[in-house]
Amino acid sequence: xxxxxxxxxxxxxxxxxxxxLLQLILSWPLSAxxxxxxxxxxxxxxxxxxxxxxxxxSDDQFEKHITLKIAQALQKELQTGGNxxxxxxxxxxxxxxxxxRIKLVRSSGARMLISIHVNAGFGKKATGYEVYFPGFNSAPxxxxxxxxxxxxxxxxxxxxxxxxxxxxxxxxxxxVFPRKERGLRNAPVPVLDGLTLPAVAVxxxxxxxxxxxxxxxxxxxxxxxxxxxxxxxxEFLSRRH
Numbered sequence: 001x002x003x004x005x006x007x008x009x010x011x012x013x014x015x016x017x018x019x020x021l022l023q024l025i026l027s028w029p030l031s032a033x034x035x036x037x038x039x040x041x042x043x044x045x046x047x048x049x050x051x052x053x054x055x056x057x058s059d060d061q062f063e064k065h066i067t068l069k070i071a072q073a074l075q076k077e078l079q080t081g082g083n084x085x086x087x088x089x090x091x092x093x094x095x096x097x098x099x100x101r102i103k104l105v106r107s108s109g110a111r112m113l114i115s116i117h118v119n120a121g122f123g124k125k126a127t128g129y130e131v132y133f134p135g136f137n138s139a140p141x142x143x144x145x146x147x148x149x150x151x152x153x154x155x156x157x158x159x160x161x162x163x164x165x166x167x168x169x170x171x172x173x174x175x176v177f178p179r180k181e182r183g184l185r186n187a188p189v190p191v192l193d194g195l196t197l198p199a200v201a202v203x204x205x206x207x208x209x210x211x212x213x214x215x216x217x218x219x220x221x222x223x224x225x226x227x228x229x230x231x232x233x234x235e236f237l238s239r240r241h
Contacts, residue, residue, distance in 0.1 A: 040084045040237050043105050045115035045191060046071040047201075050095030055120040055207040057217055063118040063207065064093060066216055070116055070204070073226035078233060098190045105195060111237065112165060113199040114229060115191050118216060119206045127209040128180030129173050132201040133162040134192035161198035165236045169202060172228040172235075176215065177205060198236070202229070 046067035048054035054063025068090070075086040087108050089101045105113050119130065163184065170181050192199045204225050205212035215221035 041087065041108055041110045042078060042084055042233055043087050043089065043108055043110040043113045044071045044074055045089040045101055045105075045113060047115060047117040049090050049093055052095065055118055057118070057207045057213055061217060066118055066222065067116045068093065069219075070222050070226050070229075073223050074114075074116075074229050077226050077230035081234075084233070084237070101191050102193070102195065105197070105199075110197060112197055112233070113192070113195060114165075114169075114233070115189070115199070115201040116229075117201060117203050119203040119212075120208045122206075122208075124208055124210070126206050127177075127212050128182045129170075129177050129205055130182045130185050130203040131166040131169050132185045132187055132189050132192070132203070133166045134159065134189060134195065134199055158196055158198060162192075162200055164239075165198045165232070166200045168235050169200065169229065169232040172232045173202075173204075173225070176221070176224045176228050177212070180205075180212075 046064070048062070048064035048067060050064070052064065054067070056062055057066065071088050072091075075088060078084045078086045087104070087110070089104050090096050119126070166184050170184070174181060189201045192201060205216050207213055207216065215224075
């Protein structure tokens with residue numbers, strides 16, 4: 001009986017010790033690294049590059065130069081807070097195919113993509129900014145069954161998120177181009193095709209319009225566009241958490 005009593009007390013104290021140890025483990029302060037929030041990865045795509053110059057803004061300035069400058073300013077702006085990592089599809093003036101850009105986006109683990117461009121055409125009076133989102137290229141085939149339905153549901157999810165992101169961008173770009181919003185555009189944009197994440201392409205103004213070109217060519221104007229896009233990214237990400 002004495003031996004049984006000793007064993008019973010040992011089991012009792014052992015259980016108490018285990019519970020105390022478990023409580024200490026659960027309440028143990030996390031390390032600095034463990035306390036850090038998960039970083040958001042955002043991909044910014046400066047349109048064109050290399051031999052693909054894009055539209056001309058002056059003798060030595062083309063769309064490819066402007067989009068890269070804005071993308072770099074946006075990268076700097078977003079990484080200031082410390083919770084967002086920005087990856088550019090290109091960091092210098094070089095050729096890059098659409099396929100290479102899409103591959104980079106897919107392998108990055110990004111939570112969104114913004115592709116930056118400069119508009120042109122429609123005469124010298126055309127002015128303002130447009131935001132394009134990826135629509136559906138074709139309706140799902142009727143014989144795809146459950147996989148087709150799931151794919152369609154996923155497409156709808158990212159389509160809705162892309163539209164939400166586009167609407168935020170349009171509102172914030174009003175600070176740069178007051179009363180010059182040209183609306184949302186659902187049109188084929190190769191770099192957005194088939195991506196399973198919120199993705200938009202932004203035409204930030206018209207190179208063929210004197211007022212727009214003045215803003216786009218100016219360093220302060222480029223920074224203002226970057227700030228507006230940065231504000232939009234933060235606002236969108238805060239809604240998704």
